Amino acid sequence: MKIKQIHHVAYRCKDAKETVEWYVKHLNMNFVLAIAEDEVPSTKAPDPYMHVFLDAGQGNILAFFELPTQPEMGRDTNTPAWVQHLALEVGSMDELLAAKERLVAAGIDVLGPVNHTIFKSIYFFDPNGHRLELAANTGTPDMMKKLDDVKWDMLEEWSKTKRAPRHAAWMHAPAPEGNAQ
Template identity: 80%
Template sequence: MSLIQKIHHVAYRCKDAKETVEWYEKHLGIMFVLAIAENEVPSTKAPDPYMHVFLDAGNGNVLAFFELPGQPPMGRDTNTPEWVQHLALKVDSVDTLLTTKARLEAEGIEVLGPTNHTIFKSIYFFDPNGHRLELAADCGTPGMMQKLDAVKREMLDEWSRTRRAPSHAAWMHDGTYA
C-alpha cells in the first residue's frame, strides 16, 4: 500500500504570475484557485519575496507556479534535452486533442503532433515560461495495457543491465501490435 494518497500539487517557476494564470485559463480552461504571497520563505525563513499561484487542473490535480522577482532570470536544465522535462495533461478524447491543437495554432502557439504512442495520442507545445506541455488522449485497449503490464519489470531489469532500449514494447511505435 502506498503512503501517498495523491499529488497535492506540482510547482514550477514562472516569469510572470499574472500572465501565467491568464494563459492557462485562456488556452487550457484551467481555473485559478489560490494565491499566496510572502516576503520570506516559510520553510527556510530566507528573505525571498514570491507570488505562488495555484490552478485547478481537474479531479483534485493542482498545478502551481512561483514568480520569484528577487532571483536571477529563470532558465532550463541545459544538460537535459528540451523534450524530456514536460507536464502531460490528460484530455477526454482524440477529438478534444485535435480541436485543442487547432485552437492553439489559431492563437499563434506552435504545436507538435499528434504523435501516436499507440496507447495514447499526444500534442506538445510550450507555455509562456518555456515549460513543455503535453496533452494526451488515451486510446489503448485493455489488451494493450495488459501486454505492457506483463513486461514492465523485465524491461526495467534489462534497461538497468544494458542501458539499451528493450524491445518488449517495440510494437507501440513499429505498428506490429496484433
Template identity: 70%
Template sequence: MKIDRIHHVAYRCKDAKETVLWYQRTLKMDFVLAIAEDLVPSTKAPDPYMHVFLDAGQGNVLAFFELPTQPPMGRDPNTPEWVQHIAFRVKDRAELLAFKSHLEAEGIDVLGVTDHGIFHSIYFFDPNGHRLELSCPDPTEAEQLKQLDAVKWAMLEEWSQTKRAPKHAAFLHSKEFAEEGKA
C-alpha cells in the first residue's frame, strides 16, 4: 500500500467568495468547484458550510470551509504564526519576483526574498490570516538535495535526543547569515 498523492488540503476561511476571488486575483488559481450542505456528511452534525476548491497546479487542490454558525476563526496561540503555512512552488526566481511585485501592487505586505539555500521564498498572508509562501528552486537544488538526503536520519536522531538544532545542514543558510554579519 502507498499513498498516491494529496487529494486536497482544507483550511477554514472567513468568507468563501472573498477567498475564491482573492486566490484567483493574487495567485491566479482557478475556482474548481463548490459543495454546500446543512449536515456534515461524515458526522451528520447540523453545521451548514460552504466548501470551495481551487486549482493549485499539477493536480494539487486547495480547499476552504466557510462555517457561518461557528465561533470566529482563531490561531493556536502557542504556535508562532510563521510555523503553519501553505507553500507553493513557482518555476524560477524571475517568476518569484514577478509574483512579489504583483502582490505588492495589490497592497499585500511581502516578506523576502529569503534565501534558504536550496530554494528562495517570499511570505505573506491571505485575507483569512493564513501564512503563504511562494518558493522557487535554487540552481543548485539537485546537488543540495543529495547532501540533505545523506544527513536526514542523523539529523533526526540527534534532534530526537538533544532537541537542539543539528548542524549537518547549516550550509543552507550559512551564506545568508555570513552576509548579515557583514552589514
C-alpha cells in the first residue's frame, strides 16, 4: 500500500460558522461541506457535532469539529505553541507578502517573513488559537539535494544524541558578504 494523499486533516474549533467565515475571508479557502450528527459514527457515542470542510488547494481538505457538549477546548500545555501548526504553501514571495498585508490590515498579528533558507514563512493564529504558517518556497534544486543527501545521517545522529546534528548548518549560517540568501 502507498498513501495517495491526505484525505483531510481535522482540528477542533470553538465556533464552526466563525471558523468557516474566517478561513474563507482571510485565506480564500472554499467552504466544501458540512456534516452534523448527534452520534459519533465510529464510536456510537452520543456527542453532537458540526464537522466542516474547507478546500486548502490541490485536493487537500482542512476540516474542523465544533463540539458544543465537550469542555472548552485548550491545547497541550507541555508542547510550545510554535510546535503544533499547519503550514500552507503559497505560490510566491509576492503572494506571501500580499497575504501578510491583508492579514495585518484585518488586525491579525503576523510574525515574519522568517527566512528558513529553503522557504520563507509568516506565522499567525486563527480564531481558535491554532497556529498557521504561510510558506513560499525559495530553495534551489542544489539545496534540496544537499538536504536529501544527509537526512538519514541526521536522523540517526539525532536518535543517538538528541542534539542538533550540524549536517545542514549551512541553512542558518550568515550569507557571505554580497551574497544574501
